[in-house]
Amino acid sequence: MNNNIVTKFTEIFFKRSRLTILITLSLLLLGFYSYTTLLKREGFPVINLPIIIVNTPYLSGDPAKTQTDITDKIYSSVEDLDGVKEIQTISTSNLSSVFISLDEEVTNTEEAKKDLETEISKLNLESEPIVIIPNAALIDGQNDLVFSVYSENLSVEQMQEKAQIIKTELEKSNLIKEVNVKDQITTEFDFATQQEVRSTKTYSRIIVKEDSELVAYDSLDIGVVKKSSDVGTIELSDEVQNILNTTLENEELDGIDVVYSADPATYLRKQISSLESNAITAIITIFVILLLFINLRSAILLAFFIPLTLATVFFVFSILGYTLNTISLFALILVLGLFVDDGTIIVEAIDYYKRQGKKGFDAVRSAINDIGIADISGTLTTVLVFLPLVFVTGILGDFIKILPLTVIIALLVSLFIALTILPFLSSFLIKDQDTKKKSKENIISLIFNFVPKLMINFSEKSGRIVKQTLNSRYYRVGLFALSIILIGIGGYYASQLKFAFFAPAKDSDLITISVTNKVPTDIATAKSATTELEKLVVDNFSDEIEEVAYLDANQRGAEIRVTLSPITDRDITAGEIVSEINELTKDNESLIVSTSIVSAGPPVAQFPFAMQLYSEDQTVLETKSAEIAEFIREADLEKDVQIEDVKIDYLKEIRRLDNERFAAINVKFNDKYDSATLLELQEIIEEEYSSEDNSEFSLGFDFGQESENANSFTSVVFAGLIALIVMYILLVLQFNSFTQPLLILVAIPFSFPILFPGLFYTDNPMSFFVVIGLTGLIGIVVNNTIILIEYANAQRRAGKSIIDAISESVRLRTRPIFTTSLTTIAGLLPLALTEPFWEPLAFTIIFGLISSVMMIVIAFPVYYFFVESARDLFYKNVKRFRMRKF
Numbered sequence: 087m088n089n090n091i092v093t094k095f096t097e098i099f100f101k102r103s104r105l106t107i108l109i110t111l112s113l114l115l116l117g118f119y120s121y122t123t124l125l126k127r128e129g130f131p132v133i134n135l136p137i138i139i140v141n142t143p144y145l146s147g148d149p150a151k152t153q154t155d156i157t158d159k160i161y162s163s164v165e166d167l168d169g170v171k172e173i174q175t176i177s178t179s180n181l182s183s184v185f186i187s188l189d190e191e192v193t194n195t196e197e198a199k200k201d202l203e204t205e206i207s208k209l210n211l212e213s214e215p216i217v218i219i220p221n222a223a224l225i226d227g228q229n230d231l232v233f234s235v236y237s238e239n240l241s242v243e244q245m246q247e248k249a250q251i252i253k254t255e256l257e258k259s260n261l262i263k264e265v266n267v268k269d270q271i272t273t274e275f276d277f278a279t280q281q282e283v284r285s286t287k288t289y290s291r292i293i294v295k296e297d298s299e300l301v302a303y304d305s306l307d308i309g310v311v312k313k314s315s316d317v318g319t320i321e322l323s324d325e326v327q328n329i330l331n332t333t334l335e336n337e338e339l340d341g342i343d344v345v346y347s348a349d350p351a352t353y354l355r356k357q358i359s360s361l362e363s364n365a366i367t368a369i370i371t372i373f374v375i376l377l378l379f380i381n382l383r384s385a386i387l388l389a390f391f392i393p394l395t396l397a398t399v400f401f402v403f404s405i406l407g408y409t410l411n412t413i414s415l416f417a418l419i420l421v422l423g424l425f426v427d428d429g430t431i432i433v434e435a436i437d438y439y440k441r442q443g444k445k446g447f448d449a450v451r452s453a454i455n456d457i458g459i460a461d462i463s464g465t466l467t468t469v470l471v472f473l474p475l476v477f478v479t480g481i482l483g484d485f486i487k488i489l490p491l492t493v494i495i496a497l498l499v500s501l502f503i504a505l506t507i508l509p510f511l512s513s514f515l516i517k518d519q520d521t522k523k524k525s526k527e528n529i530i531s532l533i534f535n536f537v538p539k540l541m542i543n544f545s546e547k548s549g550r551i552v553k554q555t556l557n558s559r560y561y562r563v564g565l566f567a568l569s570i571i572l573i574g575i576g577g578y579y580a581s582q583l584k585f586a587f588f589a590p591a592k593d594s595d596l597i598t599i600s601v602t603n604k605v606p607t608d609i610a611t612a613k614s615a616t617t618e619l620e621k622l623v624v625d626n627f628s629d630e631i632e633e634v635a636y637l638d639a640n641q642r643g644a645e646i647r648v649t650l651s652p653i654t655d656r657d658i659t660a661g662e663i664v665s666e667i668n669e670l671t672k673d674n675e676s677l678i679v680s681t682s683i684v685s686a687g688p689p690v691a692q693f694p695f696a697m698q699l700y701s702e703d704q705t706v707l708e709t710k711s712a713e714i715a716e717f718i719r720e721a722d723l724e725k726d727v728q729i730e731d732v733k734i735d736y737l738k739e740i741r742r743l744d745n746e747r748f749a750a751i752n753v754k755f756n757d758k759y760d761s762a763t764l765l766e767l768q769e770i771i772e773e774e775y776s777s778e779d780n781s782e783f784s785l786g787f788d789f790g791q792e793s794e795n796a797n798s799f800t801s802v803v804f805a806g807l808i809a810l811i812v813m814y815i816l817l818v819l820q821f822n823s824f825t826q827p828l829l830i831l832v833a834i835p836f837s838f839p840i841l842f843p844g845l846f847y848t849d850n851p852m853s854f855f856v857v858i859g860l861t862g863l864i865g866i867v868v869n870n871t872i873i874l875i876e877y878a879n880a881q882r883r884a885g886k887s888i889i890d891a892i893s894e895s896v897r898l899r900t901r902p903i904f905t906t907s908l909t910t911i912a913g914l915l916p917l918a919l920t921e922p923f924w925e926p927l928a929f930t931i932i933f934g935l936i937s938s939v940m941m942i943v944i945a946f947p948v949y950y951f952f953v954e955s956a957r958d959l960f961y962k963n964v965k966r967f968r969m970r971k972f
Contacts, residue, residue, distance in 0.1 A: 092458035092505065093451055099506040100447055106510045110394065117397020120404040126318040128411040129354040131488055135220050136171075136188040138199050140164075140206065142215040145180050149740045153177035156211060160184050161745060163205045169198055177740040190479055195219050225348045225637070229266060229309030231322060232348035233330075234292045234635060236303040237341045242289075243271050245306045248339055255333045256310060261317050261325045266309040289613050292345050293624065293634035300624050300631060307347065307637070318409070323351030347635035348647065356595070357412045360921065365419050368913035369393070372426060375912055379541050379905045383515045384433045391429040391508055392422065395500045402495055408488065416924055417492035419917060420862060420931075423910025424468060424493070425500030427869060430909070431461050432504045434902040436512045445518040450509045458505065460876040463820045465501045467872065468865030469494050470813045474805030475861065482587075482854070489858065541901045549897025552947045556889040562948050569836075569945040576838025576937075583842065584725070584760035584851035592849075593659040593922045595650050596684040599623070599667065600692075601677050602643040612641045615676045622670060623648070627663055630656055643677075647684075653920070693733065693752035695764050697771065698786035700748045706782050707749045708737055714771065715751055721770055727763050728756045748786065760851060802857070817872070826875055829953050833871045836941035837863055837934035844933030850926040859930025866910065866931075867938045871946065874899050878950060888954045892947045900943055907939045 089097065099106045140160055146152045157177045161184060165173060169192040176183040192198055196219070203217050225232050235245055235252070246269055253265040270288050292305040312322045323346075330344055346352060369392055376385035396418065400410075408414065435453035444452055475490035477483075555561045601616055616639065624631060633649040650660060664681045671679035680692055699711050715732045723729070731754040740747060755763060768787050775785060810831070817827030841863075845856065874895050881891035911932050918928035 089451060090455055090459065092462065093454040096450065096454050096458070096505050096509050097447070100450060100510050100513070103510065106507060110507050110511075113398045113401060114394060116401040117394075117399070120400040121397070121410070124404040125400060125408075125410040126316075127320045127354065127358060128409040129319055129350050129357070130412050131485055136190065136192060136195065137220055138186045138188070138195065138202055139218050139220060140182075140184040140186070140202070140215050141218070142182040142211065142213050143180065144182055144213045147179050149177045149179055149738075152179065152182050153740045156182035156213065157184065157740075157742075159209050159211065160206060160215065161742075163209055164202055165745075167198075167201060167205065173742075173744055175740075175742045175745075176736075177742075178738075225309070225350070228311070229348075230312045230319075231310040231326060231346075231350070232307055232637065233310075233326070234290065234305040234307050234345045234347040235342050236292050236294075236305040236345065237343065238303070239341050242304055242306060245342070246271060248342055249306055249308055251336065251338060252308065252330070252333055256326065256329055259325055259329060261313050261322060263311045263313045266311070268307040268309065270306065286609050288638075288640045289609060290636045290639055291617070291620070291634075292347060292636070293620070293631075294345055295632060300628055300634075302620070302624075302634075305345070305347075305636070319354050320351045323349050345633065345635065347633075348637060353596070354412070358410075358415060362415070364916040364920070365415075365422070367916045368419060368422050371912035371915075372422070372909040375908045376430070376905065379901065379908070380430075380434065380437065383517065384437055387433055387508065387511055387515045388426065388429050390511070391500075391503065392426065394507065395425055395429075395496065395503055398499045398503065399492070399496050402499065408491075411488065413486065413488045414492045416917070417489045418496060419913060420489075420927070421493045421496040422913040423906070423931075424862065424865065425496050426909045426913075427866070427906040428461060428465060428497075428500045428504040429508055430902055430906045431457055431873065432508050433512065433516070434905070436509065437516055438898070440516055440518055446513060449518070450512065454505070454509065456880065457873060457876065459820065460873045461504065462501065463816065464869035464872045465497050466816060467813050467868045468862075469497055470809045470816070471861050471865045471868070474802055474809050475858065477805040478802050486854075486858075493862070541904065545897050545900040548900045548943055549893045552896045552944075553889055553893035556893070556947060556951050562951065565945055566948050566952070569941060569948070572839040572941075573835045576835070576840070576842045579842035579846045580838065580852070582846055585762050585853070586760045586851045587854050589851045589853040589855075589926060591683045591922050592661050592925070593653050594683045595652060595660070597648045597650065597660055597664055597667075598682055598684055599646040599648060600643070600680045600682075601646065603641070604676055604678055607641055607676075609641045612643070613639070616644050616646075619671065619674070619677060619679065620646070623667060626666070626670065630658060630663060653922075693731070693754045694759070695753035695755070695767055696788060697751050697768070698743065698748040698788060699751060699783055700743075700746050700786060701783040702747055703782060704737075707747075710783050711737070711749045711751055714775070717774060718751070718753055718767070718771070721767060723755075723759075723763060723766060725760075725763075726756075726758045728758070730754045730756055743786075813868075820872075821875070821879070823957075825953055825957055826879075829949060830868055830871045830875065832949065833938070833942060833946055834864055834867055836945065837867060837938040839941070840937035841930065841934040844929060845926070848925075848929055850929060853926055855924070855927040856930050859927040860934070863931050863934040863938070866907070866935060867942070870899075870903050870906075870938070870942055874903075874942065874946065875950065882954075888951055888958070892950045892954075896943060896947060903939060903942065907935045911935055 099109075142156050142160070144152050144156050146155065153175075157175045160182070161173060161175060164170060164184070164186060169189050170186055171189045172187040174185040174187075176185075186202065188195065188198055199217055199219055206215050206217070235249060237245060240248070246267065249267045253267055256262055256265045268288065268290070270290065271284060271286050273284050290305045290307050291302055293300050293302045295301075310322070310326055326349075327346075333339065334342060334344065369389070372392065373385055373389045376388050380388075399418065403410065403414070432453065435457050436449050439449040439452045472490040472493045476487060476494075478486060555565060599619075601619060603612055603615070607615075616636075620634065624634070630650050631648060632651050635647045635649075636644055637647055638645040650656065650663070653659075660683050664683055667681040668679070671677070671681075682692070697714075699707060699714065701707050701710070711734045715734055718732050719729060721729065733752050733754075735741075735750040735752065737749050741750075742748070753767065771785070814827050814831070817830060818824060821827060845852075850856065874892075877895035877898055878891040881894050882888070886894065914928040914931055917924045918932060921928075
């Protein structure tokens with residue numbers, strides 16, 4: 087037997103045992119060291135907002151004067167700078183704000199900031215502008231971590247004094263840049279009375295559980311800013327906690343207690359712990375499945391393959407400078423089932439040839455010659471499927487990019503190990519078998535081999551059923567028609583799914599309550615009203631609440647974080663709690679209350695629909711915006727969507743976008759809305775006002791992050807089309823055929839019959855994470871069909887008929903297809919059931935796999951038969967034509 091290039095590559099590692107052992111041990115040790123020491127733990131990826139803000143305090147008393155004296159001058163100085171995409175301005179009686187959006191090509195925001203500062207410095211304005219780059223990762227726009235100090239006996243003023251001791255100790259750390267004590271009581275000089283006046287500007291409260299009872303205290307917030315971006319989230323948290331544990335032993339701080347009211351590391355630790363727990367569960371479950379469906383020795387080999395692959399990925403991460411964050415950890419769990427496919431295919435093939443009587447490298451040679459190229463092709467097509475996600479633009483791209491990169495790295499690493507180290511290790515773990523000598527099986531062997539033999543018998547029977555089906559014209563046509571009907575049913579359910587780029591979370595451990603006073607008031611009255619609201623919430627949900635913390639509270643309102651008990655310990659979801667709080671507070675006389683879930687993804691806007699009314703005439707802005715707002719309130723929307731609130735902004739100040747003044751009309755819906763609702767309402771408004779004389783005003787529609795996501799999605803679609811073309815070219819090169827690659831791609835809809843009904847009945851809308859799930863699913867389906875066709879083609883080259891070839895391929899491939907699919911499902915099921923954020927993605931792959939596996943084994947042979955029969959007929963007619971011609 088001649089070795090192909092892949093087999094020759096495998097032979098290098100198989101026959102150089104010392105080299106292979108050294109590489110294996112090195113990868114394990116380096117991977118372990120990288121995971122435990124080198125890789126920095128982070129939450130979600132840091133998103134660099136391409137925005138620069140120029141704030142200029144200016145006590146003009148007139149927005150128009152602020153616009154003329156400050157805003158217009160800054161706008162003119164920066165509008166023509168390279169990299170400036172859009173400029174939005176706000177002018178009030180005491181402040182000018184200029185928001186400068188940068189092009190995506192601008193990678194160094196700090197350099198752009200310096201250029202802006204240089205231009206603005208030339209203006210000689212009456213007031214000094216402050217140029218800042220907003221950081222979305224900061225809790226309150228300033229701090230990386232916030233903790234609260236409280237006391238049963240001390241007043242807020244006394245706590246402020248003692249907080250300075252804590253501040254001094256924390257700022258000694260090399261990891262901390264600054265500590266901000268949020269003083270509530272300040273001293274100011276009153277020029278009218280020529281005396282110092284003490285006043286309360288803000289307030290804060292904390293509610294903690296003591297002996298199963300929720301107890302409220304006045305508190306003082308202290309923020310911490312880390313030294314640099316090199317300091318990890320958990321690293322900073324550990325440093326702060328260690329210093330505080332030591333500092334609080336100081337006698338001067340007797341009576342002071344601490345609660346970490348906004349520490350991202352708390353959530354991150356839970357996320358990492360949950361993902362690590364799910365990963366371990368997945369590995370154990372995968373091992374059990376492999377043990378049941380293959381055999382003990384092969385299962386042990388593949389169980390070693392998983393941590394070896396993960397260790398190598400961690401080592402590659404450390405080389406590339408990646409962090410270990412929530413997205414990359416999930417990606418590794420997602421890819422567990424995908425890269426186990428590489429190992430399972432190789433081990434299955436080696437085990438098969440050893441059962442046929444081949445020994446040592448002869449069995450490896452036969453296995454790699456048979457499926458090596460197909461395995462590489464399948465992996466590369468999966469890589470190509472994920473590759474478009476790397477090119478997602480905008481904020482969404484920054485957020486998600488590490489996921490496809492992690493999957494691609496893991497797939498390539500697993501392919502390398504599957505073709506090099508795994509065949510070498512198989513020589514020790516998978517025994518050679520003498521087919522002439524039948525060995526006696528003990529009771530343990532009988533137990534472990536029961537399911538594998540059952541699976542082999544099932545595969546044999548599947549091959550026979552396929553053969554019988556294809557030999558009957560009626561069965562062939564009937565099965566083909568049934569598959570089309572099932573795909574159509576799946577397509578129908580797909581059309582019934584709502585669409586949302588990021589679906590609202592169903593559950594979480596954290597909710598926020600945003601409170602705004604309806605009328606201006608003093609700090610004492612504001613605190614009293616908010617405390618009444620707090621009591622209402624605590625009284626109704628005392629069993630579900632673990633902690634309550636005020637992050638920002640003053641005479642205008644408050645931002646309150648409510649930590650709930652773990653999801654598994656509650657009978658009510660966070661979504662239900664949010665709905666009940668909103669219902670309880672909707673008629674509050676003094677407060678506007680909005681409660682929402684804090685989930686792992688981007689926050690959901692309270693007013694997702696935003697339109698702009700452009701006009702230079704104040705009267706037109708006021709009258710026309712009121713008219714449009716009333717029209718929107720009366721609009722009739724589909725799918726039980728109701729409009730809950732319409733608000734008009736920017737009438738009292740001057741707000742401009744690219745130097746055009748506008749007012750904003752924002753719309754809030756009930757929970758039945760999706761992304762399509764925004765477009766539907768836009769069409770209704772445009773249709774109503776398109777016939778009017780628009781010389782005095784014009785309309786604009788910018789849905790903020792929703793619009794940004796739409797643009798990002800467009801880039802995914804474009805890159806996806808390119809990836810499909812490249813994938814098709816790759817498959818044409820592999821199969822030397824134009825039709826068989828099309829046949830492989832046609833198999834993708836086989837996932838529809840169970841996928842979309844499954845999403846519909848689990849209440850998961852079509853979302854960005856569903857698209858990622860579909861991406862992974864396409865890779866698996868394509869991989870399965872590639873190897874099925876590869877086997878069938880090999881049988882045809884050996885002289886077998888179309889029916890015999892595909893029947894034999896089904897017989898040989900059914901067990902590995904079922905095994906690899908079950909391992910993928912097992913890896914993702916814990917996430918689907920315990921992690922609401924990842925549920926849509928996990929269920930997409932699970933439901934799609936169940937459907938595609940059944941359809942590939944049952945229906946795909948019919949498609950193969952029709953295509954190959956048509957191809958044979960075509961070539962036969964071409965041959966006849968040539969014979970007649972010549």
